[in-house]
Amino acid sequence: MSATVNALLREDLRDFGGYKSARSEALSGSIWLNANESAWANPGDADGRLRRYPQPQPEVLCARLAALYGVAPAQLLVGRGSDEGIDLLLRAFCMPGRGAIVIAPPVFGMYAVCARLHGARIIDVPLRDGEAGLRANLPAMGDAALDGNASLLFLCSPGNPSGELLELDAIAQLAQRLRGRCLIIVDEAYLEYADAASAISLLADHDNIAVLRTLSKAHALAAARVGCVLGNPQLIAALRRVQAPYPLPQPVVDAALAALTPRALVLTRSRMEAVHEARARLLDGLRALPGVRRVYPSAGNFLLARFTDADAAFAALLAAGVVVRDMRAMAQLGDALRITVGSMEECRRVLAALEVARTEAAA
Numbered sequence: 001m002s003a004t005v006n007a008l009l010r011e012d013l014r015d016f017g018g019y020k021s022a023r024s025e026a027l028s029g030s031i032w033l034n035a036n037e038s039a040w041a042n043p044g045d046a047d048g049r050l051r052r053y054p055q056p057q058p059e060v061l062c063a064r065l066a067a068l069y070g071v072a073p074a075q076l077l078v079g080r081g082s083d084e085g086i087d088l089l090l091r092a093f094c095m096p097g098r099g100a101i102v103i104a105p106p107v108f109g110m111y112a113v114c115a116r117l118h119g120a121r122i123i124d125v126p127l128r129d130g131e132a133g134l135r136a137n138l139p140a141m142g143d144a145a146l147d148g149n150a151s152l153l154f155l156c157s158p159g160n161p162s163g164e165l166l167e168l169d170a171i172a173q174l175a176q177r178l179r180g181r182c183l184i185i186v187d188e189a190y191l192e193y194a195d196a197a198s199a200i201s202l203l204a205d206h207d208n209i210a211v212l213r214t215l216s217k218a219h220a221l222a223a224a225r226v227g228c229v230l231g232n233p234q235l236i237a238a239l240r241r242v243q244a245p246y247p248l249p250q251p252v253v254d255a256a257l258a259a260l261t262p263r264a265l266v267l268t269r270s271r272m273e274a275v276h277e278a279r280a281r282l283l284d285g286l287r288a289l290p291g292v293r294r295v296y297p298s299a300g301n302f303l304l305a306r307f308t309d310a311d312a313a314f315a316a317l318l319a320a321g322v323v324v325r326d327m328r329a330m331a332q333l334g335d336a337l338r339i340t341v342g343s344m345e346e347c348r349r350v351l352a353a354l355e356v357a358r359t360e361a362a363a
């Protein structure tokens with residue numbers, strides 16, 4: 001049994017079974033008349049794949065994802081992107097209007113958005129900007145979780161937008177300290193780019209860790225909306241009761257399976273090397289530009305850069321048709337842009353646009 005799930009699951013949801021869909025009952029037969037589906041396929045649905053409700057947790061896809069991440073299927077919940085995972089965790093573990101979460105801004109915005117919509121308090125423990133880059137202060141986050149009675153603590157590794165890769169030892173220590181008190185979510189949306197071990201390896205020893213993975217980034221399937229929560233089976237079972245009945249449309253399941261064949265996985269892995277090369281090239285190029293104050297090291301497929309005139313840099317890139325992420329509204333990032341590492345050619349275009357802006361300013 002998971003002590004943490006027992007301690008932290010919302011008290012008012014302990015005996016809540018969730019919606020029992022026709023598809024969730026383990027029945028067998030040859031004539032299916034239990035879900036009020038049509039007896040005929042839609043004329044636009046040529047092979048009749050869409051006539052029936054899909055499986056709530058598509059078995060074949062779950063098995064494939066479990067193998068990919070090295071867990072048992074019972075340790076995995078698949079949903080509409082990791083964004084849905086974040087929302088489900090909030091719903092299951094934070095009392096509306098009373099719960100609290102700990103985050104380390106500047107960080108991916110969805111943790112705060114879901115908390116806000118759910119009426120959960122957000123406890124900020126800002127990243128510290130030092131020699132090594134923008135770094136999360138895990139001991140301080142732990143203090144804040146205990147002081148504020150937070151039930152969820154979000155880590156992002158590699159960090160978006162910091163690029164920081166967290167040490168698994170540090171995550172394990174924090175988990176040990178917060179055991180039974182707070183659930184640590186490790187968002188690994190960019191882990192494939194990092195060439196580092198996953199926090200999934202910590203699940204066996206820490207029942208208060210959950211990991212988020214997605215097919216949106218390295219697997220190039222953002223439009224399909226497929227993401228996973230990985231954790232102990234009690235945690236996953238609790239989230240399933242909170243999730244909507246049929247989170248994944250059948251065409252999405254088919255697309256995800258096609259994206260996870262052995263051949264597709266080999267190609268995806270080889271693309272990571274291309275990103276590493278382009279990232280190094282973009283990093284060097286940006287650092288050589290005089291208008292660039294600082295570029296942070298990054299384990300993801302993006303670089304965070306500070307500019308002496310971020311306004312001008314953003315405008316110059318736009319004028320060249322290059323759209324990057326404006327970070328200037330974020331705490332600590334008033335002079336920063338986040339640039340996705342695209343193809344080598346796209347990186348060249350970024351550098352060329354900034355180079356032109358510099359020569360024009362000098363003229």
Ligand SMILES: *Cc1c(COP(=O)(O)O)cnc(C)c1O
Binds near residue numbers: 080083108187213225
């Ligand atoms: C892009 C991103 C996600 C979103 O993932 P989806 O699976 O597309 O919902 C989650 N976390 C971080 C840190 C991201 O940058």
